Amino acid sequence: EIVMTQSPATLSVSPGERATLSCRASQSVSSNLAWYQQKPGQAPRLLIYGASTRATGIPARFSGSGSGTEFTLTISSLQSEDFAVYYCQQYNNWPFTFGQGTRLEIK
Amino acid sequence: QVQLQESGPGLVKPSQTLSLTCTVSGGSISSGGYYWSWIRQPPGKGLEWIGYIYYSGSTYYNPSLKSRVTISVDTSKNQFSLKLSSVTAADTAVYYCASGYGPHSYWGQGTLVTVSS
Numbered sequence: 001e002i003v004m005t006q007s008p009a010t011l012s013v014s015p016g017e018r019a020t021l022s023c024r025a026s027q028s029v030s031s032n033l034a035w036y037q038q039k040p041g042q043a044p045r046l047l048i049y050g051a052s053t054r055a056t057g058i059p060a061r062f063s064g065s066g067s068g069t070e071f072t073l074t075i076s077s078l079q080s081e082d083f084a085v086y087y088c089q090q091y092n093n094w095p096f097t098f099g100q101g102t103r104l105e106i107k
Numbered sequence: 108q109v110q111l112q113e114s115g116p117g118l119v120k121p122s123q124t125l126s127l128t129c130t131v132s133g134g135s136i137s138s139g140g141y142y143w144s145w146i147r148q149p150p151g152k153g154l155e156w157i158g159y160i161y162y163s164g165s166t167y168y169n170p171s172l173k174s175r176v177t178i179s180v181d182t183s184k185n186q187f188s189l190k191l192s193s194v195t196a197a198d199t200a201v202y203y204c205a206s207g208y209g210p211h212s213y214w215g216q217g218t219l220v221t222v223s224s
Contacts, residue, residue: 001170032209034209034210034211036211042216043203043205043214043215043216043217044154044203044211044214045214046207046210046211046212049209049210050210055210055212087153087154089154089156089210089211091209091210094167095156095158095167095168095169095170095171096144096156096209097156098153098154098155098156099153100153101153101154
């Protein structure tokens with residue numbers, strides 16, 4: 001099983017600033033990496049797939065990068081609605097596995 | 108736009124079998140291309156992928172749950188289902204059905220299942 005490790009566990013950022021979230025895979029997942037946003041009481045929402053492709057309707061301030069074992073999600077200018085928990089997920093190997101999440105909170 | 112809706116009991120007794128159904132609308136399970144998955148999230152914790160079924164009936168289960176999980180599909184009703192046997196308190200979670208070809212593009216709203224006597 002591929003282990004996905006996200007860092008940091010919690011990130012405190014002020015609105016309008018940039019947030020950078022990291023995800024590391026225990027072995028290569030090529031570019032088969034997705035990012036999700038989850039708000040309290042809601043299902044996760046797909047933000048990024050293929051490591052860098054925004055899903056339908058996702059604002060351009062969200063961007064993803066990386067391949068192999070190291071990945072980054074960047075939110076260029078944080079809006080109030082962006083404060084949430086973010087998960088990465090690899091879909092290169094079964095079983096698909098998620099990271100433990102990064103909580104993005106208002107500073 | 109594909110929509111998914113979970114249904115089933117919100118309370119299950121220890122040692123019994125948890126049974127949930129996901130009803131799909133806005134798209135057909137039989138059309139192929141998508142994996143139809145179950146994912147769970149214990150209260151306050153992260154996401155755990157349980158398994159998937161393809162429209163053909165082929166399945167794959169998370170090895171950590173494989174001995175207790177069965178996922179089935181009813182294409183005539185456009186539904187797929189989850190059965191998890193011999194549940195304990197550790198199986199208390201919000202259970203989501205989801206679909207996609209790898210990344211999960213579509214999710215149900217989730218249903219909380221509590222295991223308690």
